Amino acid sequence: MLAWLAVVLLAVLACVIVMVGMFATAWRRTLAQVEASGLRYRMRCESCGHEFSLSPREFARIGMRRSRSATRTRVEGPMLVNEPHYRYVAKRFVCPACGEKVWCENLNANEARDAVNPIALRNFGLALAVLVVIGFAVRAVLA
Numbered sequence: 001m002l003a004w005l006a007v008v009l010l011a012v013l014a015c016v017i018v019m020v021g022m023f024a025t026a027w028r029r030t031l032a033q034v035e036a037s038g039l040r041y042r043m044r045c046e047s048c049g050h051e052f053s054l055s056p057r058e059f060a061r062i063g064m065r066r067s068r069s070a071t072r073t074r075v076e077g078p079m080l081v082n083e084p085h086y087r088y089v090a091k092r093f094v095c096p097a098c099g100e101k102v103w104c105e106n107l108n109a110n111e112a113r114d115a116v117n118p119i120a121l122r123n124f125g126l127a128l129a130v131l132v133v134i135g136f137a138v139r140a141v142l143a
């Protein structure tokens with residue numbers, strides 16, 4: 001009985017490891033492909049108004065983020081995609097002009113979303129359930 005329990009626990013553990021591995025691989029691929037697409041995030045410091053640009057890798061850095069959006073549902077192949085239309089996206093960064101860590105508005109959030117979505121869909125498209133959950137995670141960080 002105990003042996004079976006150990007087998008079941010190991011199987012669950014293996015599934016979790018595979019899922020984490022899939023997520024990590026897809027995430028690395030997505031980030032590399034978004035970088036390769038040449039997408040730049042145009043940012044504007046909300047304190048001094050200075051405009052600067054960031055690479056996807058720099059933009060994806062962990063930090064506070066806030067946004068306002070309206071969600072539109074769209075059909076993409078066999079899937080329903082919930083696509084946010086951003087009115088406002090900002091993230092806290094150290095402004096290169098005033099040197100303060102302040103809210104910086106992302107001026108091309110919808111353009112970034114259009115560049116990131118197809119890449120994310122391709123890499124995370126293995127399972128719809130996985131895609132929905134991870135798609136939100138990707139958007140939360142990248143778009």
Ligand SMILES: [Zn+2]
Binds near residue numbers: 046100
């Ligand atoms: Zn500034």
